[in-house]
Amino acid sequence: MYNKIYKMKCGQNMRKNQSLTVIALVLVIATLFTGCNMVSGARAKDFGRDGIRITLNENFYEKEHISYLGYYEASDMIVLINKESVKDLVSYDLLKEDSTTADYAELIIGLYQVDATVHSGANGSSHFEYEKEIDGNHFKYYAYAFKGESDFYLVQFAIETKNIQKLESKIDEYVKSIVIG
Numbered sequence: 001m002y003n004k005i006y007k008m009k010c011g012q013n014m015r016k017n018q019s020l021t022v023i024a025l026v027l028v029i030a031t032l033f034t035g036c037n038m039v040s041g042a043r044a045k046d047f048g049r050d051g052i053r054i055t056l057n058e059n060f061y062e063k064e065h066i067s068y069l070g071y072y073e074a075s076d077m078i079v080l081i082n083k084e085s086v087k088d089l090v091s092y093d094l095l096k097e098d099s100t101t102a103d104y105a106e107l108i109i110g111l112y113q114v115d116a117t118v119h120s121g122a123n124g125s126s127h128f129e130y131e132k133e134i135d136g137n138h139f140k141y142y143a144y145a146f147k148g149e150s151d152f153y154l155v156q157f158a159i160e161t162k163n164i165q166k167l168e169s170k171i172d173e174y175v176k177s178i179v180i181g
Contacts, residue, residue: 047072048179050083052146052153055177069153077167078158079174083151101126101145104152108143116143121175131161140164142171148180 042057049070056072056079065071070081084104089095095103105118105126114130121127127144138161146153155178157171 049081051148051151051181052081052083052155053177053179054079054081054155054174056174076159076163077170080154080156080158082154082156084154086147086150086152089152100124101147101152104147104154105143105145108145108154125175127175138162144175144178146178146180153180 042059044055045058045060046053046055047060047062047070048054052070054070054072056074059074060072060077060079061074063071063073065080067082068080069083070079072079072081086095086097086099089099089104089107090097094107101124102118102120105128109116109118109128109130112130114132116128116130118126118128121144123146125144125146127142129140129142131138131140133139139158140161142157142159144155146155155175157174159167159171
């Protein structure tokens with residue numbers, strides 16, 4: 001009798017263990033099929049227009065804005081993209097035909113009337129940072145200048161200053177994803 005009860009309890013425990021194993025396996029497979037989204041955050045999302053592409057994440061959405069070639073917004077960051085023809089800038093005597101991204105960045109700093117210093121970046125880009133208050137909110141802008149075959153591009157990342165520490169590393173990732181051409 002004792003042997004019969006022992007076998008019955010062992011069988012129940014084995015079925016419980018098998019059920020737990022199946023549940024764990026289903027969770028692992030579900031995580032893999034969702035692109036590990038639960039672990040790594042939002043998925044990458046590509047945006048592009050008129051000679052420039054950038055990879056942000058799925059939290060961003062595109063908005064039309066008359067002042068920008070590209071305007072991409074998420075709850076904690078805005079990305080603004082401008083494009084200016086080298087030919088037009090030369091015709092207005094703002095730059096020379098052989099101007100660099102550093103020259104273009106210096107021009108923008110002067111036009112925006114901000115206190116900033118231009119730094120060299122990867123792939124011939126230049127960048128600068130400045131702060132601005134809009135509607136009582138304080139923002140920090142990270143501006144990156146790129147040069148294509150016949151155009152300059154200015155890509156700006158705007159973040160409320162209270163969110164800088166948590167988002168600054170994302171900017172590096174986004175800048176590395178920029179492709180001109």
